[in-house]
Amino acid sequence: MKIDLRCIPCNLNSLLRILDQNHAGEEEKKQVVRTFMKEVAEMDWSDTPIDIGRKVGEVLEPLFGDSDAFRDIKKMSNDNLLEIYDDLKTELLKLDDPLIGALKLSVAGNIIDVAPGHKIDIHSTMKDALSRPFAIDDLQELADRIRKANSLLIVGDNCGEAVLDKLLLDIAKVPNSYFSVRTKPALNDITMKEALEIGMDEVAT
Incomplete structure (x- = not known):
């Protein structure tokens, strides 16, 4: 996927929100923006949205140094999903194949809106995630492989969706389950700190 013009205001709004949440001064905000x-003006339009998102982290580094500028956003994202974790698990266990349901929710984690003030409606979220068809649907084969597996590794990405990865690991119950994290803060990606906060160690190494 290449950069879309809509990526610019989206990332700019994220940058401003992070600056506000970290109580940056007006002049600091202007300099960072x-x-x-x-940086964005000089980007190659064949770059990906990940590349423009990385710019957000890069321009914040001089201002925040080693501190985690995304800390509040990451905690909010995780807390919002943890609030409905038990309900989601209960709903999944009612399905004919809870594992396929958990896989769909893990995928849907990328698009769940965890913006400030947004309350996730468990029923609409479940209905949409579980009913939306995949363009290429190999979920049954993947689920069958997971059921036969002796080990499973999930490469952690963003906070929030990591809670749904935990749910997947919880449902899958593969004997040797592993979850990898960033070694240091990078945007809203999960690190060891957040992984332990959401109890990932309860379901994986």
Whole structure:
């Protein structure tokens, strides 16, 4: 996927939200935004949305140093999903194949809106995630392989969706389950700190 023009205001709004949440001064905000816009203007349009998202983290580094500027956003994302974790698990266990349901929710984790003030409706979320067809649907084969597996590794991505990865591991119950994290903060990606906070160690190494 290449950069879309809509990626620019989306990432800029994220940058401003992070600056506000970390109580940056007005002049600091202007300098960071100026640097971000300059960096974006010089980007190759064949780059990916991940590349423009990485710019957000890069322009924040001089201001926040080693501190985690995304800390509040990551915690909010995880907390919102943890609030409905037990309900989601209960709903999954009612399905004919809970594992396929858990796989669908894990995929849907990428698009679940965890913006400030947004309350996730468990029923609409479940209905949409479980009923939406995949363009290429190999879920049954994947589920069958997982059921036969002796080990399973999930490469962690963003906070929030990591809670749904935990749910998948909880449902799958593969004997040797592993979950990998970032070694240091990078945007809203999960690190060891957040993984332990959501209890990932209860279902995986």
